[in-house]
Amino acid sequence: MNLATSSNNPPERYYNYAYLDEQTKRMIRRAILKALAIPGYQAPFGSREMPVPYGWGTGGIQLTAAIIGPDDVYKCIDQGADDTTNAVSIRAFFAKVADVATTEDTGEATIIQTRHRIPEKSLKKGQVLVFQVPQPEPLRFLEPRETETRAMHAYEEYGLQYVSLYENISRYGRIASTASYPVMVEERYLMSPSPIPKFDNPKLDENEAIMLFGAGREKRIYAVPPYTHVRSLDFEDYPFETQTWEESCALCGADDAYLDEVVLDDAGSRMFVCSDTHNCAERRAAGHAGPMAGHQLDQAEEGDAE
Amino acid sequence: MAYVAVKGGERAITNAHKWLAEERRGNPSVTEIETAQVREQLSLAVDRVMGEGSCYDRDLAALAVKQARGDLPEAVFLIRAYRTTLPRFGASEAIDTVEMAVRRRVSAAFKDIPGGQVLGPTFDYTHRLLDFALAADGETAPRAVVAEEAQTYPMPTIGSVFAHEGLLETDEPTEDAPEPFDLTREPMSFPADRDQRLQALARGDEGFLLSLAYSSQRGWGNTHPLCGEIRMGEVAVEFVPDELGFAIEVGEITVTECQMLGGLTGSAEKAPQYTRGYGLVFGHSERKAMSMAIVDRALRDRATEAGQVAPVQDEEFVLYHSDNVEASGFVQHLKLPHYVDFQADLQLIRRLRREYFERQSLKVAAE
Numbered sequence: 001m002n003l004a005t006s007s008n009n010p011p012e013r014y015y016n017y018a019y020l021d022e023q024t025k026r027m028i029r030r031a032i033l034k035a036l037a038i039p040g041y042q043a044p045f046g047s048r049e050m051p052v053p054y055g056w057g058t059g060g061i062q063l064t065a066a067i068i069g070p071d072d073v074y075k076c077i078d079q080g081a082d083d084t085t086n087a088v089s090i091r092a093f094f095a096k097v098a099d100v101a102t103t104e105d106t107g108e109a110t111i112i113q114t115r116h117r118i119p120e121k122s123l124k125k126g127q128v129l130v131f132q133v134p135q136p137e138p139l140r141f142l143e144p145r146e147t148e149t150r151a152m153h154a155y156e157e158y159g160l161q162y163v164s165l166y167e168n169i170s171r172y173g174r175i176a177s178t179a180s181y182p183v184m185v186e187e188r189y190l191m192s193p194s195p196i197p198k199f200d201n202p203k204l205d206e207n208e209a210i211m212l213f214g215a216g217r218e219k220r221i222y223a224v225p226p227y228t229h230v231r232s233l234d235f236e237d238y239p240f241e242t243q244t245w246e247e248s249c250a251l252c253g254a255d256d257a258y259l260d261e262v263v264l265d266d267a268g269s270r271m272f273v274c275s276d277t278h279n280c281a282e283r284r285a286a287g288h289a290g291p292m293a294g295h296q297l298d299q300a301e302e303g304d305a306e
Numbered sequence: 307m308a309y310v311a312v313k314g315g316e317r318a319i320t321n322a323h324k325w326l327a328e329e330r331r332g333n334p335s336v337t338e339i340e341t342a343q344v345r346e347q348l349s350l351a352v353d354r355v356m357g358e359g360s361c362y363d364r365d366l367a368a369l370a371v372k373q374a375r376g377d378l379p380e381a382v383f384l385i386r387a388y389r390t391t392l393p394r395f396g397a398s399e400a401i402d403t404v405e406m407a408v409r410r411r412v413s414a415a416f417k418d419i420p421g422g423q424v425l426g427p428t429f430d431y432t433h434r435l436l437d438f439a440l441a442a443d444g445e446t447a448p449r450a451v452v453a454e455e456a457q458t459y460p461m462p463t464i465g466s467v468f469a470h471e472g473l474l475e476t477d478e479p480t481e482d483a484p485e486p487f488d489l490t491r492e493p494m495s496f497p498a499d500r501d502q503r504l505q506a507l508a509r510g511d512e513g514f515l516l517s518l519a520y521s522s523q524r525g526w527g528n529t530h531p532l533c534g535e536i537r538m539g540e541v542a543v544e545f546v547p548d549e550l551g552f553a554i555e556v557g558e559i560t561v562t563e564c565q566m567l568g569g570l571t572g573s574a575e576k577a578p579q580y581t582r583g584y585g586l587v588f589g590h591s592e593r594k595a596m597s598m599a600i601v602d603r604a605l606r607d608r609a610t611e612a613g614q615v616a617p618v619q620d621e622e623f624v625l626y627h628s629d630n631v632e633a634s635g636f637v638q639h640l641k642l643p644h645y646v647d648f649q650a651d652l653q654l655i656r657r658l659r660r661e662y663f664e665r666q667s668l669k670v671a672a673e
Contacts, residue, residue, distance in 0.1 A: 017393060044493040049390040053383065054632045055639025079646045086642055088382035116646045134639070145622055147496045166397055172658055197650040217632050219493035243653055261649055275646055 018065040019096040020034040024048055026064035028221070032212060035223035040189030041153070042136050047219040057090055058216025060113050060132035064094065067128065067212075068111060074100045079119035080258065080275035087115070103280045116179070116199040120257050120279040123209035125226065131194045133215040136222060138182045158190050161233065169238055178243070184231045187225060193230075199243045199258045200233035204230040247272040250292035252283035272294070316366065330375050344368040353560070354378055358630060359385030360490065361511045362559050362588050379511070379630045386631050390490070397486075399544040399553055403563050403586075404460045406539040410590075413464060414533040415567060419433040420467060421458040426589075464535040464565050474534075474567070474580045477615075498621050503605055507598045508587060510628030516593060518618045519600035527616025529604045534582065538590050562587050567598035568606075581606065619657025 016022065024046075031045035050058040068074065076091040078084035082104040090113065091102050104118045113130040123129060139149045142160050152158070161182060168176045181198035185191045193201055194213060204211065204224060211224040224230060227292050234240035248255040250262075250271040257279065259272040271292055274280035284293070331338065345352055345368035355367040359382045367385060374380035410426025413419040426433075427450075428510040468474035488507040497504070507515060522529050540560055544553040548584050564585035583603025585595035617623050629631060 019391075021391070021393070044495070046491045046493060049383075049386040049631065051387045053638065054635030055637075056635060056642065057633075079643050083315055084643055085319060089319060092316060092319075115642075116644070134636070146626075147622065173661065176654060176658070178654050179647040195644075195647050197646055199650070217636055243650060258646070259649070260645055261652065275649075 002246070016092070017099060018063045018068050019051075020048065020062065021304060024067045028062055031221045032063070032066065032223065033242055035212070035221045036225045038063075038189070039225055039228050040185030040191040040222060042215075042220040042222045045221050047216045050216065052090070052093075054133060054217035055115070056086060057115060057132040059214025059218075059221070060115070060130045060216075061090060061093070061214075062216055062219065063130045063212050063214040064111055064113050065098070066096065067130075068098050070099050072098075072100050072110045073108055074102050074111050074113070075106065076102075076113045077117060077119070077276075077278075078115040079260075080119070081277040083277065102286035104281075106276075106278055116195050117196075117258070117275060118196055118203045120254075120274075120276045121282075122203075123207060125208040127209040129207075129209050131196075131209045131211065131213040131221075133192070133194045133213045134182075134217075136192060136213065136215040136218050136220040138180075138190050153189060156188065158184075161190060165233060165235070169235075173184060173240060175234070175240075181240075182233050184233060186229050187231070190233075191222065191224075191230075197243060198232065198240075198257060201230075201232045201240070202242065206230075208235045245272060248290060249280060250282075250290045252280045252288045252293075252294065253281060254280065254288070321661070330373070335340050339372060340364065340371055341368040344371050350590060351378060351381075351640075353587075353591055354512060355381045355385055357588040357591060357594065358509055358511065359389065361385050361389040363592075379634050382408075383634070387440070396545060396547075398556070399546065401541045401543060401559075403537060403541055403561070406461060406537060406541045406561075406563075407459075407460050408457060408537055408539040410539065411461060411535070411537040413535045415464065415535070416467065418533070419464070421461045424457065428592075453539065457628055461537065463537075464592070468580070472579065473575070475571070475582060477582075477584075494625060496625075498625055500602075502582065503621065503625065504586070504598075504602060506625045506628055507585075507601055507607055510598070511630035511633070512591065512594045512597070514628050514630070515597040515601055518604075518624060519597035520602050520619045522600055522616065525605065527604050527619040529566075529583070529600055529607075529618075530569045531583070531600050531603065532567040534567040536562065536564045536592055536595065538562040538592070548672055560589050562589065562591050562595040564592070564595035564599040566596065568603040571602040 018025070020028070027046055027051060031043045034043045035041065047059065047062065050061055052058060052061065064074070074091065075082065076085040076087045076092050076094075081087065082091075092249050094100055095102050099148045106112065106121045107124075109127065111128045111130060112119065112123075113132065115132040118129065137146070139152060139161060139196050142164055143149050143152065152160070165175050165177070168174070175200065179195045179197045180192055181201055183191050183193050183201060193204055206227055206229065208222070208226050210226055213222045213224075215221070232240040243258070245255075245259050247259065249257060249259060254274055258275045259274045262273055263269075264271055274283075330493065347369060348368075349364075351371050352364055352367045355378055356362050356364070359367065361367075363385075370381035370384040371378070373671075374384060408421075408424055410428060411421065411424040413423065416576070427651075431654055465474055465477065486503065487499060487502040489502060489509070494502070494506070495558050521527070523531065531569070538560070540558050542555045543557050543559055545556045546553045562585075566583040566585065568581040568583055571581050581603065583599040583601070583606075585597070585599035585602065587594045587598065601618060601624060604616070605621050605624060607619045
């Protein structure tokens with residue numbers, strides 16, 4: 001489904017271009033500019049009710065709607081995959097209300113909206129990565145009150161976060177945070193990278209692309225501008241580490257990608273495949289093959305992409 | 307195969323929607339329900355959807371109830387998503403409930419309240435016995451009896467009863483008050499002023515507010531509520547267009563209003579007075595209006611004053627969690643795939659278990 005241009009939103013459409021009215025877009029763009037100007041700071045914004053439920057990407061959708069234009073090429077992924085139901089649904093939404101070309105190709109997309117992953121392929125200057133964020137406040141599970149956490153950010157008072165990581169080490173022998181692993185942006189604001197696995201955290205650092213984070217229900221926008229220093233929290237004697245697998249992708253053989261575990265039967269058989277479906281497909285097309293290349297799953301995905 | 311099943315293309319979504327439409331229609335041999343029937347005969351469902359949907363339109367709310375198959379929070383969501391796209395050309399004048407065409411008005415504070423007690427169309431004092439005659443066809447149109455004497459108009463409020471004694475705090479508008487907060491355009495911020503609080507409560511989930519109000523009656527933040535007055539009826543909505551410069555009536559809405567008398571206040575500088583909590587909702591819903599008034603009153607006990615003890619007195623807790631569109635979306639988003647995070651968790655727990663069993667076997671070996 002490369003560059004499948006759709007024009008099922010005729011000029012006499014019932015809704016404004018990209019769904020949101022222009023005043024709302026302007027309000028969101030102002031919040032985006034503020035967020036870019038203060039990397040990692042959570043800018044409050046007048047989040048609107050959207051035609052999809054809260055928790056299903058309303059923040060990301062509003063960000064995309066505020067920045068998208070007819071010349072954009074839009075990609076939408078959930079769990080790294082283009083064909084997960086919610087990603088399919090959101091992609092169809094923008095094809096309909098914004099007349100944009102859609103793609104699964106990470107390289108040719110100008111806007112990539114994502115939930116829970118950063119694509120494996122390095123992003124380039126000019127691309128925008130839009131994250132869907134359920135809980136923008138990294139300190140929320142340590143301090144439930146917004147009035148408190150706002151003050152903690154203002155005073156750069158992050159001791160509680162470090163104590164929490166320390167308690168992890170004393171209880172489990174390691175930092176037991178696996179996704180939404182907190183990061184420090186330009187050594188000033190503590191930020192939640194959204195529930196991406198910590199495997200993806202290093203990709204936040206010095207990235208060429210603009211990274212925007214939208215939390216619709218919580219009504220916050222934050223951003224990491226290009227070439228910004230983003231550091232995952234750690235201790236000198238317990239340095240930050242990412243996930244690794246003993247296996248490689250069963251389909252494309254990748255040994256440096258984030259893998260999903262696929263249950264094959266009820267007798268404990270498993271296979272591991274790339275979570276980033278486009279990266280995996282691209283590798284297979286380039287001739288890479290894993291131990292189970294040609295597996296049923298391989299065909300199923302190709303069939304589904306029609 | 308499991309993995310393929312959790313992913314789904316556009317076709318799966320389309321087919322699911324077709325199935326949903328079929329289920330909504332039910333057995334096609336049964337006459338399809340008309341939205342006008344919902345509007346007229348399920349009017350309290352329509353009222354709730356308008357109230358929590360923050361949009362007064364009986365026809366749209368009836369359509370939402372039909373489309374949502376009677377799932378009211380889902381209907382509220384449909385109305386909210388529609389409402390947010392509407393252009394906004396201004397704010398109406400404040401409605402005047404003294405001028406209400408009252409259909410129901412009761413006070414639990416005074417037996418002979420000026421204007422009298424008007425029971426109106428209420429479930430109160432009905433015996434909750436299923437009326438099997440309703441299940442049979444051919445009900446003749448029931449008719450209410452017309453009163454022998456006309457009601458007092460305008461209908462004085464509970465406040466006017468106390469006015470000459472100053473026993474009840476007044477609700478005079480603040481001099482130079484800023485424009486009211488608009489919760490539909492600005493994010494929640496704390497501490498919340500009363501305008502923001504009342505807006506959040508007015509669109510808040512009836513069940514949530516009911517339980518909170520109930521909790522305060524049972525001692526979790528006692529507010530000593532006394533129902534000063536409840537009134538329900540029609541009020542005019544007036545708007546001042548810029549080009550005219552004076553108010554014109556643009557329509558009429560049904561509202562339920564509750565004035566709940568709260569605990570006493572008073573200090574060295576101020577004579578003791580009754581405080582009050584306020585509830586106002588679209589349509590006819592006394593359960594919601596009363597709950598709202600109790601919660602409004604309870605939320606005045608900020609941490610600094612009353613040593614915040616109960617959930618109902620905690621404004622961040624109450625206001626952040628009262629919206630059922632937000633709550634329903636976020637709870638149900640757990641249906642979306644989380645297998646990337648789960649894989650990360652799974653890896654960790656396997657590793658921790660491996661380390662645990664290694665430690666155990668070392669321990670056994672040492673013994």
